[in-house]
Amino acid sequence: MAVAEPSDEDLMRDVAGGAQAALAALYSRHAPAVFRLAARALDAAAAEDVVQEVFVGVWRGAAGFDARRGAFRAWLFQSARHRIANELRRRGRRPQPGDGRAGDAVAELAADDAEPADAVWEAHRRTVVRAAFDALPPAQRQAVGLAFFEDLTHEQVAALLGLPLGTAKTRIRSGLQSLRGRLGGQATALLALFAVLIGGAALWARERATIARDDRALALLTSSDAQNIRLAPVDARTPAATHARYRGRAGTAMSVVTLSSFPRLGAGETYRVWVRHGDAWTAIADAAPDAGGDARLVIEQPALAVLPDEVQVTRESAAAGARPGGELVVRWPAP
Numbered sequence: 001m002a003v004a005e006p007s008d009e010d011l012m013r014d015v016a017g018g019a020q021a022a023l024a025a026l027y028s029r030h031a032p033a034v035f036r037l038a039a040r041a042l043d044a045a046a047a048e049d050v051v052q053e054v055f056v057g058v059w060r061g062a063a064g065f066d067a068r069r070g071a072f073r074a075w076l077f078q079s080a081r082h083r084i085a086n087e088l089r090r091r092g093r094r095p096q097p098g099d100g101r102a103g104d105a106v107a108e109l110a111a112d113d114a115e116p117a118d119a120v121w122e123a124h125r126r127t128v129v130r131a132a133f134d135a136l137p138p139a140q141r142q143a144v145g146l147a148f149f150e151d152l153t154h155e156q157v158a159a160l161l162g163l164p165l166g167t168a169k170t171r172i173r174s175g176l177q178s179l180r181g182r183l184g185g186q187a188t189a190l191l192a193l194f195a196v197l198i199g200g201a202a203l204w205a206r207e208r209a210t211i212a213r214d215d216r217a218l219a220l221l222t223s224s225d226a227q228n229i230r231l232a233p234v235d236a237r238t239p240a241a242t243h244a245r246y247r248g249r250a251g252t253a254m255s256v257v258t259l260s261s262f263p264r265l266g267a268g269e270t271y272r273v274w275v276r277h278g279d280a281w282t283a284i285a286d287a288a289p290d291a292g293g294d295a296r297l298v299i300e301q302p303a304l305a306v307l308p309d310e311v312q313v314t315r316e317s318a319a320a321g322a323r324p325g326g327e328l329v330v331r332w333p334a335p
Contacts, residue, residue, distance in 0.1 A: 004121075008072035015062040018221065027055050030073070034080045041084050050083050132179050140175035147172045159221065217256050217298045223249050231311055231330035239263065242293070245329045246311045253305040254298070256264075259313065262293040263328070272316045273297065274324050275308035281323045 006014075006022075008029070014022035031051050039048035057079055064076060133141065146157045158168035220226055231244040241261040248255040257273050265271065270286040282303050289295040311332065316326035 009067040012058075012062055012065050012067070012072055015059065015269045015319050016065070023055070023059055026058060026072075030076055031055065037077065037080055042087060048085060050080060050087065053083055054080050074202065090128065104294065136175050136178055140171050143168055143171035144175035144179070157217060213298055213300065215322055216254060216300075217221050219249060219252055220252055221256060223252075225249060227307060229311060229332045231332045232335055233333050234328050238329055242330060244311075244313050246273075246275075246308075246332065248304060248307055250307050253302050253307055254300045255284070257287075257294040257297045257299060259287055259289050259297075260293065262287075262289045262295070262313075264293070265289075265315070268317055269296075270316055271329065272314050272324075272326070273299075274312045274314065275303070275304065276310040276312075277306055277308055283322070 006025070008026065011022040015026070034054055035047050035051045042050065046138065054076065058076065064199060079206070085181065089222050096155070133144075135146065143161065146160065154169050154172065154280065155165060157163075157172065158165045161168060163171075169324055200211040225246055226249045229246040229248075231246060233242055243260055244262075245258045245260075246255055247257070255275075259271065262271060265288065270288060272283050273285045273287065275282050275284055284301055284304065285299045287295040287297055287299045292297075310331070312324055312331045313329050314324045314326040316324075316328055
């Protein structure tokens with residue numbers, strides 16, 4: 001049975017309570033029509049500015065919205081028309097009846113049906129924000145991604161990434177400053193609506209799931225009874241700096257595995273993490289380390305609620321079998 005989507009008015013109540021997801025839903029639902037209305041009186045760049053200003057106003061004015069006085073959509077377009085008229089006055093041009101580019105556009109409520117221009121605009125905004133985010137240095141992008149919606153505090157980001165608190169704060173602050181610089185005057189609204197603009201509801205759900213998973217990983221890492229197991233090289237062929245860590249906790253179906261200074265893989269190869277319980281082996285993850293040979297994996301499987309008797313990382317072909325068969329790289333316990 002299909003679940004009815006919340007009404008605009010329901011979403012506004014959530015926005016008033018501080019729910020950015022509700023603001024994102026309203027933006028996804030109404031931003032194209034606001035843009036279409038503004039673009040009939042203004043150039044495209046100014047119309048984009050109007051959209052961002054309108055939704056910043058939605059965020060700031062949500063607590064004062066009263067559905068008993070009228071529907072959200074009417075309230076939203078009244079705000080849009082007011083901002084369009086202000087921009088036209090700022091340019092020294094009054095909207096007049098019969099003025100096909102200004103007066104009619106401000107007086108007219110945009111149609112519900114999307115037009116091709118809306119799809120182009122939405123794709124453009126997603127591209128702009130994604131490009132700005134992807135252009136951040138990897139360290140800043142990771143820290144900003146964890147902290148953006150304030151689901152993780154600075155302290156939690158620092159603990160999760162294994163950084164001093166000051167370093168984590170600097171990365172988050174520098175990343176946001178860089179985004180604001182790249183996005184210009186629209187930064188406030190674009191940052192608030194980040195998840196919708198870079199991929200819509202599906203990406204928002206994935207982002208929330210990732211944050212929730214990382215929050216569980218943080219709880220594991222900071223637990224007093226978590227086990228921190230170091231996997232060491234098994235022979236002289238493996239560089240001495242190569243090692244891995246397996247962090248787990250009895251009763252928690254999760255492990256955090258980090259690989260450090262692993263040699264570069266060949267074509268068709270992967271590093272595979274294995275755990276053994278008794279005589280049974282389980283492949284829990286594959287890893288492709290970065291250019292420095294490092295990787296971090298957060299793995300959730302029911303079997304991990306029991307601490308393993310042995311942990312290995314092997315170098316395998318993609319079509320490896322159900323038991324370790326490739327080159328053994330690091331292992332715990334030591335041979």
